[in-house]
Amino acid sequence: MRGAVIHAPGDVRFEQLAEPKIEQPADAIIRTVATCVCGSDLWPYRGLEPIGDPHPMGHEYVGVVEEVGSEVTAVKPGQFVVGSFATSDNTCANCRNGWQSNCLHREFMSTCQAEHVRIPNAQGTLVATPEHPDAGFVPGLLAVSDVMGTGWYAALAAEVKPGSTAVVVGDGAVGLCGVIAAKELGAERIIAMSRHESRQKLATEFGATDIVTERGDEGVAAIKDRTGGIGADAVLECVGTAESMRQALRSARPGGNVGFVGVPHDVRIAGDELFFSHVGLRGGPAPVRRYLPDLIDRVLSGRIDPGRVFDLTLPLEQVAEGYRAMDERRAIKALLTP
């Protein structure tokens, strides 16, 4: 089979690879129906994270089960399934507490930009749809496997409630899905921080009531201006830089909450500033598995359409162009079809 391999910054190739095989009794093999490029894939692509030896890429996927290991009873060959970028047995203490992305047997997916994928912990990771979905739902279901699940977690970690004022820092696919989540959770006012016209437009269509283009201290001041001087109830940090985290923390009101889902790069939080702010903070890789049944249902019922974050669709063999388009901000997110 064939799939993407990163060799060096800026160098992603579509290559012949070994066919994945069942290795453990809880594994499954899927035939990929759609996969995509993630904002976090751009960190190594841009040389901001070490790459080491050439290796496959990709952690977002929907597909059809081809084969299952002897312990897998939750899904069967032929079913259309959605998973998560973090696999989970869904039985350990952390999974039972709802933190499947911290499963004691977690493996992060990393070979999904390919025609076939081995899913470890398939028994606890994969959720089948009631039937094979219409093609129009595939992008939305693919989004659920990562960016929509992550935006959902960001909104929950930020404790968005009915009537909340929410701020979304970051206008990538996760931030845009965070707007959807804030809206679904009942936020009355949703302030999206964005400088890109196409993303502003999508944010507004997803439910943003305000757009703020300022950043840094000016961005914080603009949020304060719109929130009676004290800041927002809930802030979704969807970038992961020191500047975006600072902006998020300073945009929340005393007693408000920041949910942070951008993987932090060189972020250090001053204890005394956090202390005197009274802001609550929770982040991490989203426990997508916890939300899968609910989010799949919201997509299939047409209640949400997070698939709209994909503004570029390419054949999988053009995966390198997907990386380029996102790196150059010509695309929000590239969907790849084998």
Place this chain on the structure above:
Amino acid sequence: MRGAVIHAPGDVRFEQLAEPKIEQPADAIIRTVATCVCGSDLWPYRGLEPIGDPHPMGHEYVGVVEEVGSEVTAVKPGQFVVGSFATSDNTCANCRNGWQSNCLHREFMSTCQAEHVRIPNAQGTLVATPEHPDAGFVPGLLAVSDVMGTGWYAALAAEVKPGSTAVVVGDGAVGLCGVIAAKELGAERIIAMSRHESRQKLATEFGATDIVTERGDEGVAAIKDRTGGIGADAVLECVGTAESMRQALRSARPGGNVGFVGVPHDVRIAGDELFFSHVGLRGGPAPVRRYLPDLIDRVLSGRIDPGRVFDLTLPLEQVAEGYRAMDERRAIKALLTP
């Protein structure tokens, strides 16, 4: 009147001071019935915080109202009152959200180790007891004005719930009150980290089910040993050093919470470690005013007795000995009576 003045590290004197006067219409003057020395007073006393010019000390108090400004209707002369170390108008947006210790007109108290005290924002800060309490309740009510209110907030910020496993880092008066709070909020298991026999004993009497004497990595390992390998649901950080914060964060389970109430000194939190831990974090000066009616009731009904953290009572004029005894760990907390 007379009160405590700090001149230099280790040098607290009891001196003649100007009588406080009503300065603003929302002020009140109280005659102090009891005050005390706080663990946080030891930071400047030990030379770990700058002192600057000699200045009065003290932020914990109960007393009898002597005089009120023209806007004060909530309390009247002759009433016994309990306040908070942070004053609040109790009407601004932050107060209405329940964050009175972040009141837009907040003033931190700093002159309470004295015979008379001016209370700014008295209208929103002071709560009168139904009648003058018996002497036996005075230490408990004094504790409510800071350490018990702070322990209560720590337990709420750590999201202690019925059935929780809670860890308390720090065996000072706040930590011991945190044990009381965790017990009242329904924690099933309360692990107190303490190396001092008298404090271990009090923690156990307050409801601690386990005592852990190890610190640092060994302390974390001891907590993991007692929590099925994953860590505690709720951790109360009641110290404020980089080491205690690290220990607290690493003692919480994935998805657990740390409430931090020790004023942070040189604490910096690594964003990536916090991210992958999934631990929620909230701290700050406790919004004691929010809890005053409830905590006063719990003390006067005999349900809790946080006054037991005072293991040394001195006449106010011996305030310097109170500092010495706490600095040398001969006392957990010194109560001072004018």
